[in-house]
Amino acid sequence: MRNIFDFLEQDTRLAATLRVLFSTACVLIAWQLVSTVVTNRLLLVPPADVAIALWSELQQGAMWTNAVATVTAVVTSFIVSVLIGIAIGLALASSRLLSLTGGPVLSALNSVPIIALAPLFVAWLGLGFASKFVLVLLVAVFPVVVTTEAGLRAADKPLIEAARSFNASRWQIFTTVTFPYALPFIVSGIRVAWARALVGIVVAEFFGSFAGFGFAILSASQTFDTARVLGYVFLLGAMGLIGSVLFASLERHLAPWRQE
Amino acid sequence: MTASALLRVDNVNKTFVRNGKPSVEALRAINLSIREGEFVSIVGASGSGKSTLLRIIDGLLDPTDGAVYVDGARVSQPGPDRAMVFQQDSLLPWKTVIENVAYGLTLAKKPWSEASKVAERFIAMTGLAGFETHYPHQLSGGMRQRVNVARALAVNPRILLLDEPFAALDAQTREIMQTELLSIWKESRKTVLLITHQIDEAVFLSDRVIVFSARPGSVRQEVPIELPRPRDLELKRTPEFVSLVDRIWKLIEDEVRLGLKDGSH
Numbered sequence: 001m002r003n004i005f006d007f008l009e010q011d012t013r014l015a016a017t018l019r020v021l022f023s024t025a026c027v028l029i030a031w032q033l034v035s036t037v038v039t040n041r042l043l044l045v046p047p048a049d050v051a052i053a054l055w056s057e058l059q060q061g062a063m064w065t066n067a068v069a070t071v072t073a074v075v076t077s078f079i080v081s082v083l084i085g086i087a088i089g090l091a092l093a094s095s096r097l098l099s100l101t102g103g104p105v106l107s108a109l110n111s112v113p114i115i116a117l118a119p120l121f122v123a124w125l126g127l128g129f130a131s132k133f134v135l136v137l138l139v140a141v142f143p144v145v146v147t148t149e150a151g152l153r154a155a156d157k158p159l160i161e162a163a164r165s166f167n168a169s170r171w172q173i174f175t176t177v178t179f180p181y182a183l184p185f186i187v188s189g190i191r192v193a194w195a196r197a198l199v200g201i202v203v204a205e206f207f208g209s210f211a212g213f214g215f216a217i218l219s220a221s222q223t224f225d226t227a228r229v230l231g232y233v234f235l236l237g238a239m240g241l242i243g244s245v246l247f248a249s250l251e252r253h254l255a256p257w258r259q260e
Numbered sequence: 261m262t263a264s265a266l267l268r269v270d271n272v273n274k275t276f277v278r279n280g281k282p283s284v285e286a287l288r289a290i291n292l293s294i295r296e297g298e299f300v301s302i303v304g305a306s307g308s309g310k311s312t313l314l315r316i317i318d319g320l321l322d323p324t325d326g327a328v329y330v331d332g333a334r335v336s337q338p339g340p341d342r343a344m345v346f347q348q349d350s351l352l353p354w355k356t357v358i359e360n361v362a363y364g365l366t367l368a369k370k371p372w373s374e375a376s377k378v379a380e381r382f383i384a385m386t387g388l389a390g391f392e393t394h395y396p397h398q399l400s401g402g403m404r405q406r407v408n409v410a411r412a413l414a415v416n417p418r419i420l421l422l423d424e425p426f427a428a429l430d431a432q433t434r435e436i437m438q439t440e441l442l443s444i445w446k447e448s449r450k451t452v453l454l455i456t457h458q459i460d461e462a463v464f465l466s467d468r469v470i471v472f473s474a475r476p477g478s479v480r481q482e483v484p485i486e487l488p489r490p491r492d493l494e495l496k497r498t499p500e501f502v503s504l505v506d507r508i509w510k511l512i513e514d515e516v517r518l519g520l521k522d523g524s525h
Contacts (some may be wrong), residue, residue, distance in 0.1 A: 006310040108452070165318055166364040166415065167338045180354050257353040257397035 010187055045227045050234065053227035062216070066232070069211035070241075074201040075234040077136035081197070082190055085141045086105040089148020089186070099149070115203050122208030131208050136200040151185025152178055184255035191247035198240050261473060265293035266451050267317065272326035276407040285476040286312045290326070291322045292470065292479070296398040296418075300464035303508060307503060309477025310455045314421050317453065318344045330419065340368065343417035345408050348428045351362075351396040358383060358392040360407050364415035375414075382410040385444060402433040409441070412471055413448060422454040425459065429514055435493060438464055442491060459508045471511045474519065481511055 008019050026195055035074035045053075055061040086107075092099045125131040143251050155178045163173045205214025213232045220228035271293040276284045282388055286309040294300050315321040317328050319338040328335040330342065342366065351360045358379050360367075365375035383389055386406040396404055400481045405425055411421055425441075445452055447467075456462050462469045464483040466485050473480040485504060487495060495501050 099475055137349045156349070158346060158348075158350040159352060162344075162346055163367070164337050165344045166367045167340065167344075172367055179353070180352070236346075248369060255354070257395060 015212070024090045041227055042224055048092060049227045050230045053225070054231040057216075057228065057231065063235075065211050066213050067094045067235075069202055069209065069215075070205065070213045073132040073204075073212070074136055074197050074239075077133045077201075078140055078194060078197045080133075081137045081140040081193060082144055084137070085189070085193065086148050087143025087241065088141070088145045088184060092145070092149045093152035103149075106142070106145060108147065112239075114138045115200065118203050121192065122206070127208040127210065132204040132212075135204040136197045139200040140193040140197040143189045143196065144186065145189075147185045147189025147192075148182065151182030151189075155181040156183065184251050184258070187247055187251045187254060191251070194243040194247065195240055198236055202236065209213060264295055266296040266298075266331055267294040267453065268292070268315070268329040269317065269388065270327050270329065272313070272323045272328065274316060274321070275324045276308065276323060287316075287323075288476040290477070294419075294453060296451055297449055298468065299445060299452045299454070299466050299469065300468045301456055301466040302472055302513065303456055303459055303462045303488045304472025304477065305474045305479075305519050306457065307473035307519060308472040310472055311423055313477065314344070314423050314453070314455050317419075318421055320332070320340055333358060337445070339419045340415055342421055343412035343415050343419075344421045344423060345405075345412045347424050348401070348404065348408075351407055351411075352525060356393050357388060357399070357400055357407055357499075360396065361388075361410045361414050363411055364386050368415070378414050378416075379410070382414045385413070385447065386410040387440065396477055397505045400433075401429050402437060405437060406440075409444065413444070413450070414448050417449060420450045420452045422452065422456075422458065427457070434458075441464060441465065446490070447509050459512075460496060460501075463501060463504045463508065464491060469508060471508055473512070474515045483508055 008015055008022065031047050035044050038044045041049075054063070057066075088102075092103060092106075114135070117138075118131075120144045121131045121135050125134060159181070160173055163177050168176065201212070202214035202217070205212040206218050209215045213236055217229050217232045220226075220232070269290050272287055274285075274287040275282045276286055278284075280321050290313060292300075302313070302363040304310050312321065316323050317335065319328075319342070322336075330339075335342075340392075352363065355363070357378035358376060361383055362370075362372075362375040365378060366372070380392070383392060386409055388403065388406050388410060391399065391403065396407065399407070407429075408425065422441075425436050429437060442465060451466075454462065454465060459469075465484055469483045470484060471480045471483060472478065483504065487500060487504075
């Protein structure tokens with residue numbers, strides 16, 4: 001038993017994959033066991049039923065339609081919010097005036113639950129892509145802004161001094177010290193932004209859309225089709241997990257010196 | 261003040277300003293001159309402004325009064341005739357050893373083919389051959405300081421400024437690095453100004469030791485070190501060496517004690 005644990009704790013790709021599989025299997029088994037006790041299928045359906053529901057969605061083509069709607073909206077909006085977030089973070093870090101005037105407003109906005117404004121955006125921008133795009137943008141942009149600014153300000157003073165000592169220009173200091181130093185910070189902000197973007201897209205789709213995972217979850221729950229609800233939640237979870245793993249490995253790749 | 265001085269510090273004062281008001285007088289009336297090829301050390305208690313002086317010479321800080329001249333030309337900013345070796349952790353963690361050594365050259369827009377060739381040479385000179393593609397976090401403290409020294413040498417400065425380069429190393433590694441520095445100095449024929457709080461290090465390496473007194477930092481005394489070269493670690497056990505260290509220690513002992521009492525060491 002101990003040998004198995006030691007093996008799973010190793011820092012290899014195989015062990016990491018096995019860890020994920022192992023914990024998923026444990027959850028599925030527990031879920032299956034609980035659903036033999038809780039027999040009300042409105043409250044809980046066993047994992048096998050969820051898989052069947054997903055399979056039938058796939059065959060009917062509904063899953064594809066929903067996936068296209070959700071993924072196009074969330075990915076475009078996410079990419080745009082990352083770009084805008086980095087740009088705003090750069091502006092805030094490079095200008096004291098902007099940081100003093102814009103900073104407090106941005107942190108106030110950051111603490112407002114923008115998600116609550118979803119019905120308003122739907123009223124303004126209508127049902128469909130535009131309202132989804134804007135809502136996701138607004139929830140995903142802040143973590144990127146905050147981490148970009150913090151990362152750029154965190155740059156090690158001795159590194160900057162060394163660059164200056166070699167007569168580096170301000171632009172060279174930015175490209176060779178400040179920005180590379182900030183990159184892992186920015187990526188961790190992007191990771192948070194991805195998780196927030198997924199929440200944003202679901203809420204946006206709850207309120208105003210004719211397609212998408214959020215729309216499908218809402219319509220399934222209105223017909224008490226718990227298996228379909230959980231099936232789509234599972235897909236969203238998978239999207240979140242893929243993004244998180246991807247950005248975490250990018251972060252490690254960019255800053256290997258932080259681990260050791 | 262000899263005419264042949266390569267580096268001349270002329271009546272430099274430095275007072276730091278905080279909130280628009282002068283707060284700390286770091287240096288008062290510093291006059292120094294260093295000849296080409298000379299190895300000079302500055303020792304002093306902590307807070308004696310020696311690091312500040314080094315930064316003024318490098319051009320990272322402006323003096324409040326007075327001026328620094330290199331070969332007759334007034335220093336107003338960092339330049340290729342001077343290079344600084346910092347205490348530690350001033351290597352770029354995302355760059356390999358060779359990229360770090362070539363850093364000054366790439367900042368000066370030298371093509372990589374040329375920069376890497378120069379870097380290779382100083383990597384070999386500092387005993388780093390075989391570690392070109394390692395990252396700083398994969399190296400020991402002593403190895404990282406070699407990279408630091410190689411990086412400074414690679415830009416081919418006339419004056420090498422060393423800011424307590426071995427302070428963060430353990431005692432054994434420090435001794436080895438001192439002898440290596442001597443052989444690099446001999447091979448590269450640079451003019452060296454070293455800041456240290458290790459008196460034995462200063463005596464072992466230098467032609468001349470300048471003793472600083474603290475608050476404000478000023479030159480207390482210059483001690484010529486007329487020990488034969490080449491020097492090896494055996495020298496540290498000779499009575500001449502020990503008496504020189506003792507003499508310098510007596511010059512700064514009171515201030516070190518005072519600093520301890522202040523709690524600001």
